[in-house]
Amino acid sequence: MSATAPSAPVADLSFAKRTTLTIAASQAIVGAAAPVAISMGGLAGHYLLGADKTLSTLPVTGFNIGVALGALPAAMLMRAVGRRNGFVSGAMVTALGGAIAALGLFETSFWLFATGLLVIGLGGAFVQQYRFAAADASPKIFKPKAISWVLGGGVFAAIIGPQAVIHTKNLFAPVEFAGAFVAVIGLGLLGALILSTLKIADHVEPVAADAPPAAPERSLGAIVGQPRFLVAFICGVTSYALMSFLMTGAPLAMVGCGYSAEQATLGISWHVMAMFAPSFVTGNLIARFGKETIVAAGLLILIVCGLVALSGIALWQFWLALILLGVGWNFGFIGATAMLTDTYTPAEKNKVQGVHDFALFGTVAFASLMSGATLNWFGETAEAGWVALNWILLPVASVCLVLLAGFVLRDRRLAARRG
Structure with missing residues (x-):
């Protein structure tokens, strides 16, 4: 070997970084469709509906259902055709969803619009696989950072998506919001172009020549039955579901409390930036303090978010609560x-990741639907509905925190017995 040739682990790390940066760029572009769908879905649904606004957040629920329904097919497609081709296909699906949603607005069809958001969600199922692809293409030491880098691309999505809304939503006036979903078509097509350059391998851990044969693949039940899997799953799903629950209702609550659609959109922008900006350091924090500690910090921040939201309805209180909601999600979900x-x-990764995301986004879809229903059922005013949302958040996050603490204590006791 030449004296200047890199060793295999160094080459693997270099490849992993290049791959992760490409995926992070795709997260920034294709991922920008999500804040468009979330910030505009409820408002556009409210605009399209008649007197009964109970289903106003159904389009956002459709988006989350699309992510859930797309999880298993996305994993199966990528297993069959490779991640690059699968990701390109997913970006094209996102563009198609933008076209259907825009058509629904032009036709003043609530259900066609909701279908468009469901299709955007199907494309979003592929986006959710980005973090796994980056982790699987990385050496073990780089995996947490790879996940963080990809989700860090969401910082740019948080800027691109809401700015696309602000600058295009009235492009086809008097048809409200249609321009924002036409912009989604462009995001999907540009993302497909970036993803077409991806060169990705699955695992890059060097395998010694005398390494023992790989263990047989376990059943899904055996994997899911592990205490660590169950705790990670519950904390991750809860962090995401609570985030969706509050985020979906926030624009409607803000507009109902007298703020403009632009102020509500900027609130979602701050929220999405808070979701992803910590990702630049979350990997380092996990390496220093441990995964369980970061998950616990995320759950505690979600509790503080609920307390801030309950303290009042000034604009800064809405925005601060949304920022804390984003940071809490970041720590809780990345750690989990x-x-x-x-x-x-x-x-085992394909079946586990597919089933995980199906269950995750099925729960998130239910949470987003219940957000609109809670606003409508439990509050005679927008303020009362917002209060109801946050009173639900507090005990749910607290129960997960207790569950995580019990798992950590159990692990320490077992380690002490073995040691």
Whole structure:
């Protein structure tokens, strides 16, 4: 070997970084469709509906259902045609969803619009696989950072998506919001172009010549039955569902409390930036303090978010609560995802990741639907509905925190017995 040739682990790390940066760029572009769908879905649904606004957040629910329904097919497609081709296909689906949603607005059809958001969600299922692809293409030491870098691309999505809304939503006036979903078509097509350059391998951990044969692939039940899997799954799903629950209702609550659609959109922009900006350091924090500690911090921040939201309805209180909601989601979800990757082997990843995301986004879809229903059922005013949302958040996050603490204590006791 030449004296200047890189060793295999160094080459693997260099490849992993290049791959992760490409995926992060795709997260920034294709991922920008999500804040468009979330910030505009409820408002556009409210605009399209008649007197009964109970289903106003159904389009956002459709988006989340699309992510859930697309999880397993996305995993199966990428297993059949490779991640690059699968990701390109997913970006094209996002563009198609933008076209259907825009058509629904032009036709003043609530159900066609909701279908468009469901299709955007199907494309979003592929976006949710980005973090796993980056982790699987990385050496073990780089996996938490790879996840964080990809989700860090969401910082730019948080800027691109809401800015696209602000500058295009009235492009086809008097048809409200249609321009924002025409912009989604462009985001999907540009993302497909970036993803077409992707060169990706699955695992890059060097394998010694005398390494023992790989363990047989376990059943899904055996994997799911692990205490670590269950705790990681519950904390990750809860962090995401609570985030969706509040985020979906926030624009409607803000407009109902007298703020403009632009102020509500900017609130979602701050929220999405808070979701992804910590990702630049979350990997380092996990390496220093441990995955469980970061998940616990995320759950505590979600509790503080609920307390801030309950303290009043000034604009800064809405925005601060949304920022805390984003940071809490980041720590809780990235930490739980990192915990989850410890529970399965590379050969088991496709079925585990697909089932995980199906269950995750099925729960998130239910949470987004219940957000609109809660606003309508439990509050005679927008303020009362917003208060109801946050009183639901507090006990749910607290129960997960207690569950996580019990798992950590159990692990320490077992380690002490073995040691």
